[in-house]
Amino acid sequence: MHEIVIEEKILARNDEIAARNRKALSDKGVYAINIVSAPGAGKTSLIERMAAELKALGIGFAVVEGDLEGDFDSKRIERLGIPALQITTGRACHLDAHQVSHALPWVFAQPGIELLVIENVGNMVCPAEYDLGEDMKVMVMSAAEGDDKPLKYPAIFSASEALIINKSDLVPHTDFDIKKARDNALKVNPYLKIFETSCRTGAGVAEWARFLAGAVRHAK
Amino acid sequence: MHEMSITMSLLDTIRAEMEKAALKELRSVRIRVGELTAVEPEALRFCFEASIKGTPFEGAALEIEEAPLRGRCKDCGNVFRIIKFERTCPGCGCSSVEMAGGNELDIVSMEGV
Numbered sequence: 436m437h438e439i440v441i442e443e444k445i446l447a448r449n450d451e452i453a454a455r456n457r458k459a460l461s462d463k464g465v466y467a468i469n470i471v472s473a474p475g476a477g478k479t480s481l482i483e484r485m486a487a488e489l490k491a492l493g494i495g496f497a498v499v500e501g502d503l504e505g506d507f508d509s510k511r512i513e514r515l516g517i518p519a520l521q522i523t524t525g526r527a528c529h530l531d532a533h534q535v536s537h538a539l540p541w542v543f544a545q546p547g548i549e550l551l552v553i554e555n556v557g558n559m560v561c562p563a564e565y566d567l568g569e570d571m572k573v574m575v576m577s578a579a580e581g582d583d584k585p586l587k588y589p590a591i592f593s594a595s596e597a598l599i600i601n602k603s604d605l606v607p608h609t610d611f612d613i614k615k616a617r618d619n620a621l622k623v624n625p626y627l628k629i630f631e632t633s634c635r636t637g638a639g640v641a642e643w644a645r646f647l648a649g650a651v652r653h654a655k
Numbered sequence: 656m657h658e659m660s661i662t663m664s665l666l667d668t669i670r671a672e673m674e675k676a677a678l679k680e681l682r683s684v685r686i687r688v689g690e691l692t693a694v695e696p697e698a699l700r701f702c703f704e705a706s707i708k709g710t711p712f713e714g715a716a717l718e719i720e721e722a723p724l725r726g727r728c729k730d731c732g733n734v735f736r737i738i739k740f741e742r743t744c745p746g747c748g749c750s751s752v753e754m755a756g757g758n759e760l761d762i763v764s765m766e767g768v
Contacts, residue, residue, distance in 0.1 A: 446661065
């Protein structure tokens with residue numbers, strides 16, 4: 436019998452490609468965020484709402500959309516004059532670094548881009564384990580979900596730097612306790628920066644966009 | 656279900672190591688899965704067993720070592736288990752604590768002939 440000690444990450448190959456993506460993006464002066472959430476929390480709506488705010492702040496951005504099927508989301512973004520590329524993952528429930536690496540030549544061909552927004556497949560479990568090479572992972576949860584969600588899906592909240600609590604306009608109509616949601620999220624990850632938005636009314640989106648623009652500029 | 660793509664990455668590593676060591680048969684693989692990872696050990700075991708069926712790896716055992724969520728106190732250096740995300744150091748009572756484990760998703764070792 437022969438024992439081989441390996442001691443390496445199972446996803447070492449993904450992590451290597453992610454590191455390469457991160458370096459390529461940084462060399463071109465492009466800051467990248469990876470937006471994750473359950474299906475229907477409002478990732479695409481948030482990107483739509485951010486578009487005008489980021490434009491006003493002078494940040495040019497492109498979007499890579501991950502979905503199992505179809506190009507509905509990239510079409511929505513393109514309608515706003517923002518370059519968008521759709522990646523369909525087929526059966527896979529998350530984007531991986533390899534898929535993103537194939538999108539980078541397209542990203543770099545877009546003129547005046549300082550920010551890449553990657554919208555991951557709607558899923559609160561799988562994207563937690565896959566580094567794409569982003570600078571910031573952004574979690575979106577909505578007031579239509581439970582305020583105990585951070586405790587039920589700690590991996591993704593723990594891996595994120597920013598949390599956006601969306602659909603804040605629905606709070607008065609639900610049992611969602613926004614203070615409890617914040618406390619639960621900070622319990623899992625004390626370093627989370629939390630924003631409250633409503634993509635319906637536009638509330639809070641400017642504050643989030645200013646924070647993001649600051650991160651983009653700070654990275655230079 | 657990302658346990659399948661994790662299994663595929665695991666099998667890639669095993670295949671490469673088997674070749675390097677010129678092994679013919681795989682007996683067992685040991686992995687470490689942290690408490691805070693989004694990986695369900697039993698789903699991983701199911702995927703592993705389903706994937707090696709009818710291959711030269713068939714019959715190999717998957718040993719899963721579960722690694723608890725742990726914190727290290729930045730003040731007194733005490734390393735302790737974090738239960739229910741309670742981050743107060745049981746040694747000195749301060750809450751300046753950094754993560755010291757629980758995110759592992761590692762291949763530890765393998766055995767073959």
